[in-house]
Every structure is written in C-alpha cells, then in structure tokens.
Amino acid sequence: MLDVPVATLRTWEDRYGQVLPARNGSGHRLFSRSQVEQLRFVRARMSEGASVADAYRLLAEQADSGAPLSAFPAGPVPRMLIQLAESDPYAAEFEEYFLKTEGFEVEVTLTDSAAREAFAAAMPAVVIVEVLISGGTGLDLCRFFRAQDGVAIVVVSPVEAMDAAFDAGADAFLRKPIDPLQLVSTVRDLLRSSALLGR
Amino acid sequence: MVGDRLLSGHQPLDEVLGGGLPGNGISIIMGLPGSGKTIIAQQYTFHNATQDRPAVYFSTLSEPLEKIVRFGQTLDFFDAAAVGRSVFYEDLGQVADRDGLPGVGERVAEVLKQRRPGLIVIDSFKALRALASDDGAFRQFLYRLARRLTAFPAASLWVGEYGAGEAAVAPEFAVADAIVELAAVTLGQREQRFLQVRKLRGSGFLPGQHGYRLIPQGLRLFPRLADLPATGSYPLDGQRVTSGIPALDPMLGGGLWPGSATLVAGPSGAGKTLMGLHFMYGGARHGERGIIATLQENPSQLSRLLEGLGWPGGDPAVDVMYRSPVDIQVDEWVHDLLHAAERTKARRVVIDSLLDLQMASLDDTRFREFIYSLMQRFSRQGITLLITCETPGLFSAEGRLTEFAVAHLSDNTIMLNHHRDHGTMARSLAIVKTRASSHDPDMQPFTIGHGGVSLGDITQRAGPPATASANR
Numbered sequence: 001m002l003d004v005p006v007a008t009l010r011t012w013e014d015r016y017g018q019v020l021p022a023r024n025g026s027g028h029r030l031f032s033r034s035q036v037e038q039l040r041f042v043r044a045r046m047s048e049g050a051s052v053a054d055a056y057r058l059l060a061e062q063a064d065s066g067a068p069l070s071a072f073p074a075g076p077v078p079r080m081l082i083q084l085a086e087s088d089p090y091a092a093e094f095e096e097y098f099l100k101t102e103g104f105e106v107e108v109t110l111t112d113s114a115a116r117e118a119f120a121a122a123m124p125a126v127v128i129v130e131v132l133i134s135g136g137t138g139l140d141l142c143r144f145f146r147a148q149d150g151v152a153i154v155v156v157s158p159v160e161a162m163d164a165a166f167d168a169g170a171d172a173f174l175r176k177p178i179d180p181l182q183l184v185s186t187v188r189d190l191l192r193s194s195a196l197l198g199r
Numbered sequence: 200m201v202g203d204r205l206l207s208g209h210q211p212l213d214e215v216l217g218g219g220l221p222g223n224g225i226s227i228i229m230g231l232p233g234s235g236k237t238i239i240a241q242q243y244t245f246h247n248a249t250q251d252r253p254a255v256y257f258s259t260l261s262e263p264l265e266k267i268v269r270f271g272q273t274l275d276f277f278d279a280a281a282v283g284r285s286v287f288y289e290d291l292g293q294v295a296d297r298d299g300l301p302g303v304g305e306r307v308a309e310v311l312k313q314r315r316p317g318l319i320v321i322d323s324f325k326a327l328r329a330l331a332s333d334d335g336a337f338r339q340f341l342y343r344l345a346r347r348l349t350a351f352p353a354a355s356l357w358v359g360e361y362g363a364g365e366a367a368v369a370p371e372f373a374v375a376d377a378i379v380e381l382a383a384v385t386l387g388q389r390e391q392r393f394l395q396v397r398k399l400r401g402s403g404f405l406p407g408q409h410g411y412r413l414i415p416q417g418l419r420l421f422p423r424l425a426d427l428p429a430t431g432s433y434p435l436d437g438q439r440v441t442s443g444i445p446a447l448d449p450m451l452g453g454g455l456w457p458g459s460a461t462l463v464a465g466p467s468g469a470g471k472t473l474m475g476l477h478f479m480y481g482g483a484r485h486g487e488r489g490i491i492a493t494l495q496e497n498p499s500q501l502s503r504l505l506e507g508l509g510w511p512g513g514d515p516a517v518d519v520m521y522r523s524p525v526d527i528q529v530d531e532w533v534h535d536l537l538h539a540a541e542r543t544k545a546r547r548v549v550i551d552s553l554l555d556l557q558m559a560s561l562d563d564t565r566f567r568e569f570i571y572s573l574m575q576r577f578s579r580q581g582i583t584l585l586i587t588c589e590t591p592g593l594f595s596a597e598g599r600l601t602e603f604a605v606a607h608l609s610d611n612t613i614m615l616n617h618h619r620d621h622g623t624m625a626r627s628l629a630i631v632k633t634r635a636s637s638h639d640p641d642m643q644p645f646t647i648g649h650g651g652v653s654l655g656d657i658t659q660r661a662g663p664p665a666t667a668s669a670n671r
Contacts, residue, residue: 090343091350097312177223177352180315 004043012042016056049188080191081105083124085115085141086156087133091176095128098180099187112137116144124151126187130176131157131165142168152190205318205354207239208246208276211420216396217404221376222354224400225345227324229361230381234392235413236358237267238274239381240320242417243356245276248285252317252353255310257291259303260330261323261360264290275415287314291321300330300340307344311351318354324371325359338370345374366397376400382408386561391528394420407565410530421530423565424572440583443481444474446654450630450639455611457546459634460574460584462553465615469626470647471587472496474613475549476505477651478585482547483516489547491517492536494524494555509649518543524555529566532556533573546582553588571608610634620644628654 006029013020019038021029031039038059045055082104086092089110096106107122109115112134119127127145131138138155145153146169154172155165162173172186204219205226213219220226220243228236241256248254258264268288271277282288287310294306307319321327331337348355357371363380366372378397383390393408410421439454442461448454455461463474472495479489496504498519505513513519520539522532540548550556553570560566577584586609612632617624628645630638645654 088346088350090346093308094312094350177350179352 004039009039012052012056016053018056018059048192050192054192080126081107081122081124082187083107083109083115083118083122083127085109085112085127085129085133085138087130087138091130091178094180095178095183098183102184102188104187112141115141119145119148119151126152126154126190128154128156128183128187129170131155131159131161139164139168142170145169154186154190205243205247207243209242209417209420211409211422212394212418215394215405215409215420215422216377216379217399217402220354220356220379221400221402223349223352224376225348225355225357225374226377226379227361227372227375228356228358228379228381229366229397231362231383232360234381234383235411235418236360236381237262237270237322238413239379239418240322240356240358241267241271241274242276244286244318244320245278245281247318247354248281249317250285253285253287253314254318254320255287255289255314255316256320257289257307257310257322259321259323259326260292260295261326264288264292267322273415274417276417287316295327295330300327300336303327303330304340304343304347308347311347311353316353318356319348320356320358322356322358323360324357325361325369328369334370341370341374372398381411384408384561389526391561394418410528412528412531421528421534423530424533424569424576440487441481441485442474443477443479444652444654447628447652450641450643451611451633452636452638455583456635457583458578458581459610460578460586460608461611461613462586462588462609463613463615464588464590466590466617469615469617470645470652471589471615472504472551473508473647473652474615475551475585475587476508476510479517479547479549480510480514482583483514486516487546488516488543489518489549490520490536490539490543490545491549491551492520492522492532492539493549493551494522494527495551497521497523507649508651510651518545524559527556527559529556529560529569532559533569536573537576540577540580540582548577548582548584550584550586553586567608574608611636611638616642 019031019035021031021035024030041059041062042052042055045058046052050058082099084092084095084106086095086108087110092108092110096108099106107118107124109118110133115127115129115133129138129142129145133141138157142153142155142165145151153170154174155161155168155170156174156176156178157165158176160175165173171190174182174186203222204213205222206213206219228239230236244254244256256267258267268282272279278286289310291303291306294302298305310316310319327340328337331340357375361369363382366378366380372378375398377399380395380397382393382395384393392411392413394411395408396404396406405422405425407423407425409423412419438457440457441454442448442451463471465471475491479491482489491501493501498521501519501521502511502513505511518539520536522535536548539545557566560569574584609632611630611634614629614631616627616629618627619625626645626647627642629642630640643654645652
C-alpha cells in the first residue's frame, strides 16, 4: 500500500518511536487509518527529498501543532529556480542539464554583471557561483548574494576554496568537476533546510 | 577509482603510474598496432565500470566496434553480463561519417549527460584527425572536447596508434594529463615489449622502460628493477655461512657473509655450476632454503648432474627455477625470481649464468643497474647470492674480469681456470677478491669427481651429503 517493506517500517518504529501499530492476537501489525495517513505523509516528504529523520521530525512538529495532515498535500513540489553563475559554458551546460532533469528550473548566467541582473529579475531559491567567474570575482558575487534575502548559495571551484567560500557567506562548497549526484543532493539539502527554517 | 586515481586492477601497473592514471584527466595510450592498447583500455574499462559510474567505450574509424567486442571476449576479464549494464560500447564512426568532428563532440557530451560515466574510452582517437579539414579545425575540436571532459568528473582514455615521433607534434599530447607508451624493441630476431610513462601531470611515476606481456588476463607488467632510494641501513648478520665446500671456507676467511654476493667466473667446463650446487646444497644441509635460478640446465639435466655427483633426488629445501634463455625478458625473469624467493623464504640464491641474462638484456648500462639492484635487494634481505659467469677462451680469463658488469659490484670473486698439467687439463681456483674479509691468495688445484669438488693441497672431500661442514 505504501511501498515500504515491513522490515523498514519496523526499523522506523524502533528508531523514531512514532506511528506504532497495534498487534492482533497472532502478533500481526494493525495500522489504523490515521497511522496510514501519517506514513503517507512521511513518504511524501521523502519523495520531495527529505531524509527519513527530517520527515519524521516534520511529522512530529505537525502533530504538536495540532494541524490536520491534509494541510500538507503529498503532491509535487512547486518548481524551484536555480541560478547558475558559471564562468565555463561547458560546465554550465552539464549543471543545467542535471538540475533540469531533476525538475528544477535553471537560469544560466556567464558573467558577474549578467548574474546580478538576472538575480534581481528572477529571484532564484539557490544560486551556484563559480569562483573564477569574470576573471575571479566569484567570492565578491557570493557576498553580494549573501546580502540579499532568502537565497541559498553554493560556491563551486576547481581549487580548494572551502574556507574562503564560507567566509564569503556560502552555504555549501563543491569542488569541480562536479559530480551530478552531489550537485543535485546539495541543492536539495539547501532547499529542504531553508524550507524548515522558513516555517 | 580510488581518490582521484583511476586504477587498472593490475597492481604493478598502478605502482609504475605512481598510484594510477588521473581520475579526472585525459590519458593517452599510444603504441603501434599490436602493442596491446585496446587490451589495456578494456582492462581499465571492466575494472572500473559500475552501474552508478559506468564505462563507455567509443570506437571510431579505425576498428569496427564488433571486432573490438568480439576480440574482447577472448580476454579473461571481459564480463558479458556487464555489457549494457555497466559497460556500454558505442560506435562514434557513424556519427563521425555523418556529422564530422562537431557531431563527435556533441555525441560525447550527450553520452556524458545520459550515462554519467566514470570512464570513457575513445579508440582510436588518432583516427579522428582524418576527419578534420585542416589543423585549425582539429585543434578547435580538441579544445572543445577537452573542455567538456574537464567539466565532467570522468577519466578518459584516448587510444591511438601514434609513433614516438608524433608525441612531440600532435596537439592532443599537449592536452593530455598522462601519456603511456607501449613499445616493442627488436634485438636480432627477438622482440621485447616495454611500457613507458611519458607524462603524468601532478604525480611521480617510475621512469624507464618496464617489460610487459599480453596474456588472457590482460597486460602483465614487470616494473624495471631499480634500487629504492633512501633505503637506510639494514642489520648485518655477524655469522658467516658455508660456501658448501668445507675446504674453501677457510680460504675465504671463514665462509661467506650472509647477504653477500659471490661471483664465480671461469671458462666453459671449469666447474662453475658445480660450485653453485655445492653452495646451494651445503646451505640446504643446514636448513637454509634456496633457489637455483638457472638458464643453463633444465630440471632433467640438473637431476642427471646431481646423480652423477652421487646426490640423487636433490633436497626439498632447494627449488629450481628454470627458464629457457630463448625469449626471456629480464624484467619478467627477475620478477619471478624475487617472487619465488619471497614465497619460499629462500636464504640462498644461485644465478646460473650471468652471461645468459646479459644476452637477454637489451642494453649494457641497464643490465648493470639491474644486477646492482638485484644484489642490493638480496643483500638487504640477508639472502646470500652466488652468480656464475662464463669467461671467454678456455684458459685464464685473468685481467678480463672487469669486462663483466658485476665483477666490481660483487663482494667476492672466485676465478676458476683450466691449466695444462703434464699434458692433461687440470683445474684450479683462486680467490681474487673478498670484501670485508681477508682471503687466501694462493691458487688451488682442484678436481671434480663423485662427491663434487675436491681441493688440491688442502684436500678434503666435500659436498653434501658426504661430509658435514663446521663452518657455520
């Protein structure tokens, strides 16, 4: 029904102590209708990219607030805009492709000034900034984005620049060449945590 | 892939490459037809392909894809079940025919996006050059392709039948992060294969030519023996060991030092092999394991020789490593010997003979280095070495010893000679050098009979199992 193996459900029960089914006389687990709804809620959050732990935390918060679960429809998430500020058009081509195949909208900018302009117009949820853009102004650009409201920033660089990136206000740092899975999961993580913070 | 290196699955090759090929770089595998480029490329392919990070093997205009796959199936590492799951073969030749070089670039980009490979192979890369209208067009293609590959986290292997001269001029070599050359060197009727690393950005590697063979398991490499730098000191055993001929030990100042190298030189038939056997079986009688690495007598000839001496059956502590001197490759031979010594925990090694090895070696300087390295290795492990060396002519070779690479490298040198004695041929022995030891400089006549070598004036019947030696 939920497409979750029984062993996994048992693990979740042990680990999170929520959604505990009753047992019938022969030891079979009986989930109530509302418990099935709760598990549907967990599955829906996971399909949006949340980890199991986050999904259960959201479930607990929801239960505390007393709001009905139906307030969180299990439908698809609204399309999110990701802006690329990349110096390398070949890298931008790959990044755009991998984000688009995961359902994100992507705006590609290849210079510092184009990135600032596009940001004002498009208001992306995440910007991905290449350190070497426009001759190496990526960290300045990162500071500029940090000064704006409500955007998550990923700095990418072919050289190790994690400390400098975080100093400039980045939320995440990735070394190039970027692994497609790492890129997508980083963007998802940032969107998830900003969604949690925003509530 | 480990860290940022692409592994081959064959440890000696990864070691020569200082840990592996660049994991996110472009490596060229160059060599003339038949040198094994496609084999090594397929080896990397099957070793690295996973369902998450597959390998894509592009054929181009050189060899039809079907042939590459069909031939690949004859190799042990070819896994038919992986094809279509983690290994994808694709014919770039058709795209190249239809859309030229720009089409090739686009297709590679598409495949990177769709398959997200960890490794791509383009075989043959050199053939793509024929598609370019001119140098400029090829450089432009190269530039774009390299940028695409740099932007994606995958290793690429460009395979090409480039000759050594092309590496200096072809623009793809400037783009490459690593260049591995497969070459064959012909000596008379014989051919030896060598692998050489020409370039490896951001990493050290083992320089020089390393012998290899192509076998069903793929390329088997024998890294050239070079003494390790900064080896430091190693403990020396203070107790001498027997030469195997009890009467000879006092002449050597009490026997041989463990870990020493002794050269036994002399003309054909002087008794060099026999001295080697004394040395080996003399040690075996004291429980020292040993290896006779011979290029002279095959095992049957060796048993006959032992029977003639009255030592039938040999000794279980003695292993014989026989290789025919025809077509041996020195690097492979030494690899086998070191491996055998390690496996059997040998304390003694006889090499019979140096001349056979020297003839199999392509270059004298390299041969000296190789003998030196071998001696150093054995010395560090406390393995006592005896090397036989044939000198030209029938009579004395005195004064000609320096012609032989190892005379000055060995710790001890024993000369065997023929001389005329009242119309018959007689044998004599002289110790011309002992390092860290005094020795008896007199020439000693000796005879060979049942039981082996008997020394003249201080005659004492020698050789196992006849008499035991006290010198140990």
